[in-house]
Amino acid sequence: MAFDGLFIHSLLKELAPTLLTGRLSKIYQPFNQDLVLVFRKERKNYQLLISANAQYPRIYLTKQSISNPDTAPTFVMVLRKYLEGSVLQSIDQVGVNRIINFHFSNRNELGDQVQLVLSVELMGRHSNVILYDQKTGHIIDLLKRINPDENRARILLPKAKYELPPLKPGINGLEMTEPEFKQIQATSEPADFVRKIDGLDRDDRMELLGYLEDDYSYSSFKTFFNQFDNPRGYVLKTDRNKRKIFCYLPYHLELTKESSDPDLNHALDEFYEYQATRDWVKQRASQVERVVKNEQKKLSKKIIKLKKQLNLAENSEGYRIRGEILNAHLTQVKAGMESISLPNYYDNNNPIEIKLNPALSPARNAQKYFTKYKKMRDSIKHVNEQIKIAETNLRYFDSIQTAIDNADPEDIEQINDELINQGYIRKQKKNKRRKKITEKNLNKFKLSSGKTVLVGKNNYQNDWLTLKKANKNDYWFHVKNMPGSHVILMDSNPTDQDIQEAAEIAAYFSKGKLSAHVPVDYVQDKRVKKPNGAKPGFVIYTGQNSIEVTPEEKDVLSKKID
DSSP: OOSOHHHHHHHHHHHHHHHTTOEEEEEEEEETTEEEEEEEETTEEEEEEEEOOSSSOEEEEOOSOOOOOSSOOHHHHHHHHHHTTOEEEEEEESTTSSEEEEEEEEEOTTSOEEEEEEEEEOOGGGOEEEEEETTTOBEEEESSOBOTTTOOSSOBSTTSBOOOOOOOOOBOTTTOOHHHHHHHHTTOOHHHHHHTBSSOOHHHHHHHHHHHHHOOSHHHHHHHHHGGGSOOEEEEEOTTOOEEEESSOOSSSSOEEEEEESOHHHHHHHHHHHHHHHHHHHHHTHHHHHHHHHHHHHHHHHHHHHHHHHHHHHTOHHHHHHHHHHHHTGGGOOTTOSEEEEEETTTTTEEEEEEOOTTSOHHHHHHHHHHHHHHHHHHHHHHHHHHHHHHHHHHHHHHHHHHHHHOOGGGHHHHHHHHHHTTSSOOOSSOOOOOOOOGGGSEEEEOTTSOEEEEOSSHHHHHHIIIIISOTTSEEEEETTSOBOOEEEOOSSOOHHHHHHHHHHHHHTBTTTTOSSEEEEEEEGGGEEOOTTOOTTOOEEOSOEEEEEOOOHHHHHHTEEO
């Protein structure tokens, strides 16, 4: 189920007691569509994530480490001015709609008490976060300012009067009495009855319909709705392995239970962690990824063109043959001829058609073929070198793309710095001090034997891990002949099981993470060298062994240490 009205009702059962009377201590906007509000209550901090993402709008308490940007957007500056330090007085939901109002009490610049409302509308592509004055009803500011031409139902701009979005009329099943139920039951079939209930998405409607088809009674109806007052977190899978989260356990849907959690907020945090991270990485990496894709496209085209050129050069004997045949029959070539057919003594004297430049003498025409032949033969070495350079650069950009695919949002800055230093992205005027790489930046794993494995997430981290952090007797792992992370097993005498598990981690953090039978090289770190002038992340090694593994996401991530 999505964040429908009933799901929000359930979530607020947990959210309200936790946050009410808390003081709003911090506000930041880590990404375009996401806000983080930090509440302080009873000497504890609670981090509330609000996302107006069009694909999966959501709200819940999160324990994820989300970095605060150096520069705050305008909306955050407004929120800080009006809400920072204010006390959360109440939280309410508009009926069973996807609208949550947070009521704050604060003092303005004159010291007068003011009541402010932060309205969170989780309505797909129309999702928004709106701050307005409760007394006047005027909007102070909002996350998404909407041009009146794009939304004629209401004005979504500062100083406009706040109005609710158009809401479809429906019945609130949480408040329905037995007489009201029986009155509708008398004139409606179960399917018609369900369509009249508000706040349900498609899954909820199908589940409620299942209850009523089993037993079309008020008791069955209330049994379904009572679940929303005692929520838990359930993650289920469809037959196509699509994951869905519910606040109750459905019995009438064709789903397989994956996990359950008594804490709905915790379940939501874990459920959205991967998808949110990918989305945040995508937002931060948009410029980097655009550069990478453009370079990959240019290099791929260049390699194809160079290989065609190489093929022509390697098959240039025809020019030499034509020159020799012309030299042998110069007396037959007349001035002004555009072509001539002569016997080819390299091919049983079968006739060969030779094009001529009528402005040149017969001898000059022959010399022109020899010159072209020599030029093409001489170009072979140069073209091969250019192909090698282009393929090396393409592998480099493949490694950058793999780093983006495996990155956390905070890693993108290092990848961006790398491309600036390599000259692919223009350096910004504002000089930022590059953050020092430490072990905290790396992915860290503990094997079943208790040994530690460290994984670089980008080329700078890979270089630091392999060339500076690792002990020379530690074991270094990397997928064979494809982009991937540098992986260090911090042990000089690993068992076969250690090697197997470390290799699976290396395979997972590579371009081959979704493949079976991924070859992984491993060798002691002292045998890994970086050539002079090599690009970040590029190393050479000798004396390696290889192992073939199949990375399983669940097994790999279960070993990760936060």
